[in-house]
Amino acid sequence: MFSKTCEYAIRAILFIAHKSENGDKIGIKDIAKGIDSPEYFVAKILQNLGKQGLVQSQKGPSGGFYLDDSCRKHSLADIVKAVDGQKIFSGCGLGLKQCSETRPCPIHHEYKEIKKRLIAMLENAKVGTFSEELEKNLIFLKRK
Amino acid sequence: MFSKTCEYAIRAILFIAHKSENGDKIGIKDIAKGIDSPEYFVAKILQNLGKQGLVQSQKGPSGGFYLDDSCRKHSLADIVKAVDGQKIFSGCGLGLKQCSETRPCPIHHEYKEIKKRLIAMLENAKVGTFSEELEKNLIFLKRK
DNA sequence: AAAATAAAAGATATTTTTGTCTTTTATTAA
DNA sequence: TTAATAAAAGACAAAAATATCTTTTATTTT
Numbered sequence: 001m002f003s004k005t006c007e008y009a010i011r012a013i014l015f016i017a018h019k020s021e022n023g024d025k026i027g028i029k030d031i032a033k034g035i036d037s038p039e040y041f042v043a044k045i046l047q048n049l050g051k052q053g054l055v056q057s058q059k060g061p062s063g064g065f066y067l068d069d070s071c072r073k074h075s076l077a078d079i080v081k082a083v084d085g086q087k088i089f090s091g092c093g094l095g096l097k098q099c100s101e102t103r104p105c106p107i108h109h110e111y112k113e114i115k116k117r118l119i120a121m122l123e124n125a126k127v128g129t130f131s132e133e134l135e136k137n138l139i140f141l142k143r144k
Numbered sequence: 145m146f147s148k149t150c151e152y153a154i155r156a157i158l159f160i161a162h163k164s165e166n167g168d169k170i171g172i173k174d175i176a177k178g179i180d181s182p183e184y185f186v187a188k189i190l191q192n193l194g195k196q197g198l199v200q201s202q203k204g205p206s207g208g209f210y211l212d213d214s215c216r217k218h219s220l221a222d223i224v225k226a227v228d229g230q231k232i233f234s235g236c237g238l239g240l241k242q243c244s245e246t247r248p249c250p251i252h253h254e255y256k257e258i259k260k261r262l263i264a265m266l267e268n269a270k271v272g273t274f275s276e277e278l279e280k281n282l283i284f285l286k287r288k
Numbered sequence: 289a290a291a292a293t294a295a296a297a298g299a300t301a302t303t304t305t306t307g308t309c310t311t312t313t314a315t316t317a318a
Numbered sequence: 319t320t321a322a323t324a325a326a327a328g329a330c331a332a333a334a335a336t337a338t339c340t341t342t343t344a345t346t347t348t
Contacts, residue, residue, distance in 0.1 A: 001145060002239075005336075010238055028294080038336080041337050058294085058345075059293085062347085063295065064294070065295085093145060094146075094285075096285075096287060097287045098287045104284070106283045107269065114261050118258050121251065121255070125254075138248075139249060139250045140247055140248070140249060141250070142240065143240060173324095182306080184307065184309070188307090191327080194326090202315075203314045203325045204314060204317090205323045206315090206316065206317085206323085207315070207323075207324050209325085291346100292345100292346085292348090293345080293347090294344090295343085299338105299340075299341095300337100300339075301338070302335100303335080305335080306332080306333070306334085309328105311328080315323080316321100317322080
């Protein structure tokens, strides 16, 4: 569904959102551990998300990653778009270059509805709204 | 969503189902053209699907690919499983190795419902049921 | 101001996916 | 029974995704 890069991106952002709620900044090592992901790889991903304004960071001692208020309002859809592009939002389920209402692929109509729900889910899910559940261990970002 | 391999696989099978309805056998070149895909690549894919019993073939002059009655009853889900495995059926949306009702990722519950619909769609879609629509140009397997 | 810290930037490596080409085997038709 | 045909099998190539390492830059603390 999502690329690995995108999965890490979402998990990293949610982790940062949670851990930086109190104003702390989180180092890349803690993030990698916190979401069980390859350290250097998430570093690259966050670097990229930073350029796109989806995460904040600060260099130097006591530096790290954090989220400002406006970033907390972003949706998971914003992250997916930033990482994987429009593909899963607008692409054809069977990979046709041209696929539309007037020239549909065999699964176009059903797939459209499913995609609609997926998009709605991603747009409703705001980055800043998961901290409490994470804190209470009702949801998780890694295996154990 | 699906791998390119899987997209080609589905399109190829539907194409063969359509073209072999009357007992004809279809050569790999015609298939590649018919679904606008790299010839040698679909050849490999069909070879693999053949081993799994999802398509029939015959060598030699007047040979080619075709589908018997039992294959026409297979669902798109069968093809997806044969090519991409269980991943999209059972995998976690955020790539967690462990993700379940009791230890869910942040999007587990919503994602589960979406997946349920996707699976239902793929299981309901039988390979043999698209020929008429293809014939009438109501659905398509390639761009133009 | 100097030393230490942590992210940014850039280069490199590995793996997986996608795509291509050549040789072999089976089958049919002449 | 020989020549032609078409898929099977195997080897190879290119591109993309994933992952790692090193050097540089910015910032902070001492």
